[in-house]
Amino acid sequence: MSEFNQPLSGNEMPRFGGIASLFRLPVQAPNDLDVAIVGVPLDCGTSNRAGSRYGPRQIRAESVLVRPYGMATGAAPFDSFQIADTGDVALNTYNLEKSVALIETHFDSVLAAGPKTLAMGGDHTITLPILRAQAKKHGPLAVIHVDAHADMNDHMFGEPVTHGTIFRRAIEEGLIEPTAMVQIGLRATGYAADDFDWARQRGVRVVTAEECWYQSLAPLLREVREQIGPKRPTYLSFDIDGLDPSVAPGTGTPEPAGLTASQGLEVIRGAYGLNLVGADLVEVSPPYDTTGNTALLAANLLFEMLCSFPGCKRR
Numbered sequence: 001m002s003e004f005n006q007p008l009s010g011n012e013m014p015r016f017g018g019i020a021s022l023f024r025l026p027v028q029a030p031n032d033l034d035v036a037i038v039g040v041p042l043d044c045g046t047s048n049r050a051g052s053r054y055g056p057r058q059i060r061a062e063s064v065l066v067r068p069y070g071m072a073t074g075a076a077p078f079d080s081f082q083i084a085d086t087g088d089v090a091l092n093t094y095n096l097e098k099s100v101a102l103i104e105t106h107f108d109s110v111l112a113a114g115p116k117t118l119a120m121g122g123d124h125t126i127t128l129p130i131l132r133a134q135a136k137k138h139g140p141l142a143v144i145h146v147d148a149h150a151d152m153n154d155h156m157f158g159e160p161v162t163h164g165t166i167f168r169r170a171i172e173e174g175l176i177e178p179t180a181m182v183q184i185g186l187r188a189t190g191y192a193a194d195d196f197d198w199a200r201q202r203g204v205r206v207v208t209a210e211e212c213w214y215q216s217l218a219p220l221l222r223e224v225r226e227q228i229g230p231k232r233p234t235y236l237s238f239d240i241d242g243l244d245p246s247v248a249p250g251t252g253t254p255e256p257a258g259l260t261a262s263q264g265l266e267v268i269r270g271a272y273g274l275n276l277v278g279a280d281l282v283e284v285s286p287p288y289d290t291t292g293n294t295a296l297l298a299a300n301l302l303f304e305m306l307c308s309f310p311g312c313k314r315r
Contacts, residue, residue, distance in 0.1 A: 004082050007068050015064040021085035022060045022120070022302065023068075023078075033115040034081035035309060037302075039088035040103055043285075044096045045125030045163045047156055049252040051285035055295070056088060056120040058286040063299035073269060074315040075307035083306065086110065100129045100161055107133035118305055120298075121282030123252065124151060124163040127237050128170055134278050135175040138233035141277070142180035143167075144224065146242035146267055148187055148209070148255040152199050163283075171202060179203035180232060182224050184267060185212065185242035188255035209258055217263050221270025228274055236271055236279040236305060238264070240298055248297055250289020261297060268304040272312070279305040 008024035021027050022037050030036040039056030046052060068078045077083065089106045092098040107130050110117055119130055124147075134141060145151075149164065156162040161169060167183075170176045178199070186196055187209035196206050205227070207220065228234055241251040244258035259267075284298045306312065 004078055005084055006078050020060045023063050023066055026084050028084045030086050030110045030113040030115050033084055035083045036110050036115040036117050037085045038117055038119045040119055040122040040126040041088055042091055042099055042122040042126055046123040046252045047164060049285055049288060051287040052121055052123045052252055052283055054286045055122055055284035058295040059120050059284060059298045062292050062296040066299050066303045070307050073307060076313045076315050077306035080311060080313045104129035104132050111137050116309060117278040119280035124166060124239055124282045127280055128166040131170050131175045134235060138277055140174055140177040142228040142232045142234040143176050144236045144271060145183045146185050147239040148185055148241045148258055150186055150196050150199055180228050185209050185259045187257060212259055212263060217266040225273050230273060231275055233277045234274045238281050239283045241283055248294045250285050250294030251283045252285050264301060265304055268301060268308055272308040276309050
């Protein structure tokens, strides 16, 4: 019998039965955990298609198909860490500013209990309050950011905090060390020719989707690991719209010609060896995910994030 929580097997309970926690893990408080899974069902920070408030629930439902061992990597996260689903942040449905404060307070309390965090969105606004909580504990963070969009706008409709402004705020607030930040998958159209330049001017490495086409991203991630180093506290933020809509159509702001599913896996697997202290997967919008494939892919990406936390055993 393992000392750690184990996902409920499909041989013990049919996959369409049981409680819909992430990976069918126990639901418990963050005390005595190595990794706390947290749902953040917020979508009032989105600027286009809503619906990501249902993301955590749908990802949990589709996660019943994820098994405990990574066959390609040999990773065994449930034999390495005590992991549980700690439920969702209780948000203010009607007020984005108050919800951002509630998310930060919630993650303050989770991190105070000791575990690393794995968050499910919700729209990308959730990352800013999580970074605020993480930076209180670890100082300025290195960041790997997968996205179709830079999320470096100054304001949107006059608002300083939305899903499209978070990384500008995080850099301004000193939560991120920009020379240790990499953005991967940025593409499509913008409002100005220099849309990606604000980040570049501050030392952020911007890797456009065009630079990723038709090739493995393993060499890029080797460079990222060298750039960040093995000790610096690192956060991984993965917007599902960084992937092409052909593999992840269920999202609020889809853009054509994005990363493939396998490239998304390569980015996450390439984070192994870094001092990963937290990660999130955001912008899954079930109303636009008629087959459930986007949420299923998101669940697999979250599993790969668990496999990339430092100390995950390889079989």
